[in-house]
Amino acid sequence: MKLDTGWVDSWMGASAAAIAENKALLNNLDREIGDGDHGENMDRGLSAVVTALAALPDDATPSAALRSIAMTLISTVGGASGPLYGTAFLKAADPLGAATELDGAVVVSMLTAARDGIVSRGKAELGDKTMIDAWTPAVEAAQAAAADGASPAAILAAAASAAEAGAVATEPLVARKGRASYLGERSAGHRDPGAQSTAIILRAAAVVADD
Numbered sequence: 001m002k003l004d005t006g007w008v009d010s011w012m013g014a015s016a017a018a019i020a021e022n023k024a025l026l027n028n029l030d031r032e033i034g035d036g037d038h039g040e041n042m043d044r045g046l047s048a049v050v051t052a053l054a055a056l057p058d059d060a061t062p063s064a065a066l067r068s069i070a071m072t073l074i075s076t077v078g079g080a081s082g083p084l085y086g087t088a089f090l091k092a093a094d095p096l097g098a099a100t101e102l103d104g105a106v107v108v109s110m111l112t113a114a115r116d117g118i119v120s121r122g123k124a125e126l127g128d129k130t131m132i133d134a135w136t137p138a139v140e141a142a143q144a145a146a147a148d149g150a151s152p153a154a155i156l157a158a159a160a161s162a163a164e165a166g167a168v169a170t171e172p173l174v175a176r177k178g179r180a181s182y183l184g185e186r187s188a189g190h191r192d193p194g195a196q197s198t199a200i201i202l203r204a205a206a207v208v209a210d211d
């Protein structure tokens with residue numbers, strides 16, 4: 001489909017469904033190295049996002065939709081991940097300007113701005129066992145795909161696959177940021193829940209774009 005406001009809407013609908021389906025899994029991952037609420041937090045947030053987007057005017061731009069998502073996540077998700085995802089969507093809106101449809105270059109800028117926003121807010125580096133370990137490979141794969149002339153949908157698919165691999169690759173890592181860092185070496189051997197939710201949300205973006 002065209003990457004317009006309808007795509008943002010469908011992306012969030014598909015994300016909400018996939019997060020709801022994976023709520024127990026995300027809670028369980030967070031129970032191993034955190035406080036067990038990541039699935040709950042994200043499910044509450046994405047449900048509220050679907051409601052908020054339905055209330056936007058028909059002529060809302062993709063950028064306005066991303067800003068609405070950001071404000072909703074900030075006010076409903078809570079925990080560490082709420083402000084981080086909120087900042088991601090807030091920053092993701094910037095490169096879109098007044099555009100009504102995203103091309104490949106804008107998709108890359110959007111993902112890059114989202115990742116940079118999370119880094120500036122949470123100060124995590126690659127390898128700290130956080131959602132950044134999904135976001136940064138996703139951004140790099142998106143950049144590489146765009147350089148190869150891939151379509152916007154293919155750029156998103158490359159980003160999603162890299163995020164999924166990045167989430168798996170958090171398993172052996174020792175957490176250096178967030179609640180999981182309190183466990184020190186004992187955090188190794190478990191997948192980071194925020195990296196997993198990032199992979200789920202980016203896969204939803206790709207699947208919906210491919211329709």
Ligand code: ADP
Pocket residue numbers: 030034035036037038041042078079080081082084118121122123124129130131132177178179192193194195
């Ligand atoms: P809380 O830890 O407050 O219960 P959540 O469980 O919703 O919040 O989210 C935990 C996730 O947030 C972690 O799995 C990790 O991916 C992410 N996270 C925590 N701190 C940071 C940080 N400083 N930078 C990036 N991501 C972080």
Ligand code: MG
Pocket residue numbers: 030034035036037038079
């Ligand atoms: Mg938690």
Ligand code: MG
Pocket residue numbers: 035037079080
């Ligand atoms: Mg919590």
